[in-house]
Amino acid sequence: AATTEYQAESATLSQANVATNHTGYTGSGFVDYVNTAGGYIQWTVTASAAGSATITFRYANGTTANRPMNVAVNGTVVSSGKAFNPTTNWDTWTTTSVTANLNAGSNTIRATATGSEGGPNVDKIDVVTGGGGGTVTADQLL
Ligand code: GCU
Incomplete structure (x- = not known):
């Protein structure tokens, strides 16, 4: 897997x-959704082959309420009203994942806030493709 x-x-x-x-946060910042429904982050993600992928969101939610979002891959919602639950404060980050099929080549992943408070603060996604764990055995190299 990669x-x-x-x-x-x-x-x-x-x-x-x-x-x-x-x-x-990692990188140079994070994304703060406006406090309204409908805001989104859309990533373009590349997969070397078609197949199942795990998409892990790193986020913070310093409130006491869930900040749900719809997660769509290539325009199709794969997780509706996915929970982004509180993380104690805005400096505390955690992760939550979805599994979805990606096409070979370019894909879009969009996370759209569905609640009136908007989404959580989102740092990044990690996308794992290729399945099969992380180790290439000697047999596979022959
Ligand atoms: C606070 C916090 C922001 C957060 C916002 C929110 O203003 O500082 O980082 O995005 O609350 O409620 O979404």
Whole structure:
């Protein structure tokens, strides 16, 4: 399997802004959704072959309420109202994952806030493709 990191601050944003006003993010910042439904982050993700992938969101939610989002791959919702539950404060980051099929080549992954408070703060996604764990055995090299 191969893991690729895609920063939120490098993605396409709608009703969401790059921010740096909390600690613990990776890359050069994170994305803060506007406090309204409908904002999104959209990443373009490349897979070397078609197949199942694990998409892991790193986020913070410093409130006491879930900030649900729809996760869509290539325009199809693969996780509706996915929970992004509280993380104690805005400097505390955690991860949550979805599994979805990717096409060979370019894919879009969009996370759209569905609640009136908008989404959580999102640092990045890690996309694992290729299945089969991380080790290439000697047999596979023959
Ligand atoms: C606070 C916090 C932001 C967060 C926002 C929100 O303003 O500093 O980082 O995005 O709350 O409620 O979404």
